[in-house]
Amino acid sequence: MINIYLTKMMKKGILLFLLASLLIIGAGAVGCGSSLPKPQEGRLHLPENNDQAEIPPYQVASDTLQYRLGPGDVISIIVHEEPDISREGVTVRYDGYITHYLIGDVLATGRTLAQVDTLITEAMKHYILGPEVTIFLQQSNSKRFVILGGVSQPGVYPLVNAVRLTDAVAMAGGIPRSSASGAIGDDPIGTYAADLSGLYILRGNQKIHVDLSAVYSGGDLFQDIYLQPDDYVYVPMPDIRTIYVFGEVSQPGVIRTGRPISLAQVLFAAGGILPSAKKSSIQVLYGSGQLTENITVNLNDILDGNDYDLELQDGNIVYVPRSEFHQATNLIQQFINTVQSIQLTRLLIDDLENATNTN
Numbered sequence: 001m002i003n004i005y006l007t008k009m010m011k012k013g014i015l016l017f018l019l020a021s022l023l024i025i026g027a028g029a030v031g032c033g034s035s036l037p038k039p040q041e042g043r044l045h046l047p048e049n050n051d052q053a054e055i056p057p058y059q060v061a062s063d064t065l066q067y068r069l070g071p072g073d074v075i076s077i078i079v080h081e082e083p084d085i086s087r088e089g090v091t092v093r094y095d096g097y098i099t100h101y102l103i104g105d106v107l108a109t110g111r112t113l114a115q116v117d118t119l120i121t122e123a124m125k126h127y128i129l130g131p132e133v134t135i136f137l138q139q140s141n142s143k144r145f146v147i148l149g150g151v152s153q154p155g156v157y158p159l160v161n162a163v164r165l166t167d168a169v170a171m172a173g174g175i176p177r178s179s180a181s182g183a184i185g186d187d188p189i190g191t192y193a194a195d196l197s198g199l200y201i202l203r204g205n206q207k208i209h210v211d212l213s214a215v216y217s218g219g220d221l222f223q224d225i226y227l228q229p230d231d232y233v234y235v236p237m238p239d240i241r242t243i244y245v246f247g248e249v250s251q252p253g254v255i256r257t258g259r260p261i262s263l264a265q266v267l268f269a270a271g272g273i274l275p276s277a278k279k280s281s282i283q284v285l286y287g288s289g290q291l292t293e294n295i296t297v298n299l300n301d302i303l304d305g306n307d308y309d310l311e312l313q314d315g316n317i318v319y320v321p322r323s324e325f326h327q328a329t330n331l332i333q334q335f336i337n338t339v340q341s342i343q344l345t346r347l348l349i350d351d352l353e354n355a356t357n358t359n
Contacts, residue, residue: 066112067112068109068110069108070110070142071109072091074092075098077100077133077135079133080133088138102127103120106119117134137160141158147235148234159229165224175196194235195235197212199211199236200233241257241312242255242315244316249267249271250270250274251270252270260311261312263297263318264302266318273299277320277321278323280299280300282318282321283319
């Protein structure tokens, strides 16, 4: 331990000697009338570059994707082979500075990890020979975005490094799919339970409309923009259509969907029509109260391509009637069942009478 201490003291003595020599030489070269500016104690700043050359937009975009520290962020300062100097859990204060006991305050807000790394490395050269410093982001608290609406887990999320819109949606659990029954899950007519084409981002005083469906379906990456701190992403919920299906279908009941849906799709979602169905006389009821309209649709013409598939609206009622043949068959079966019931009743009565006479 004493050897380590002496070694460090020798390093510091050599550095101080070299620094004093340079200051004496510099003072002699400049002259007695000049004086060196005094640096701000404990506060380091990057030199400002006034020669700002124009660069292509894509270079500006890539530069802005680097994470810049802000108040509340927590970083780790790792100094190679110097565990006593390394620090974890260093928080960026609300005045923008971080503090290290060896070098004092360093301005961190608005700077990238690489820039802060350079500042700390340069500052530690006054105390350590050839310091190797690495800065890690432990926790991001200063830059966040909000995503609400038709996502699985709406809320506030940290904005670390480059986050595209699709990344933000994935962080929020993705966009669920709406099923025919209104539940969440994948099914033959399932669709996203959100209006992807109506998504928008509130950024300051701007409202940016984004067609996310063009990204998912067409690969339009220009729509998949990068988020900025304090962006407010809203994924609107679609207008839910509720369709009621009765009659000769496998699964009669209620169908809910967030997209346009046709009669054939509704029947498919209801499990398909039964063999007993009368395809040529499917009834669709529009409207409500006294303003109702009943439309008869021939499903055979739609399936054969001789007629357009009817688009259904919210509140429509679809009734699939039973065919005449199956109605007649059903009546015959009911008659046979009735006759069999009568015969069985008569047999029971005869058995009771015989038992009574025997007694």
